[in-house]
Amino acid sequence: MSETHATIRSGAPVFPPGRYGRRREPGRRRPVLAGLLALALAAVLGLVTVRLYQQYGDPEYDATVITYTGITDTQVLVDFRVTVPPGGSAVCVLRARDRAGAEVAREQVTVTARPGERHVTTQHRLATSGRAFIGEVLRCRPPT
Incomplete structure (x- = not known):
């Protein structure tokens, strides 16, 4: 025999008493705690x-490889252009890789612009431990 309760809305499920345990009361919401956690996460x-922008994203120090030539078993010549603050200087990391992608040379180079100039075009010879396939500028940053 099934029970019909007068207080239950029509269409709502009726559970036999004791069969499914006690129904939970709706939990109390804590909007202040959720707001503080969201604020802490945003901070x-x-x-x-x-921090990442300061380390990697300074647009005043931008480098472009123009060409890499003079490739032998022991060297590669890298021509590159660096944008620096007017009259400033930069420390750039250059590297050469072989055909398989292994690094065969890495060096830091300091470049300095003439007073009032923002661009420095220079050529640097990288001494390699094997035959290079490509020469590249990894990054440029302010001198420390």
């Missing part, structure tokens, strides 16, 4: 963003 993400 941490903001700090990480600023």
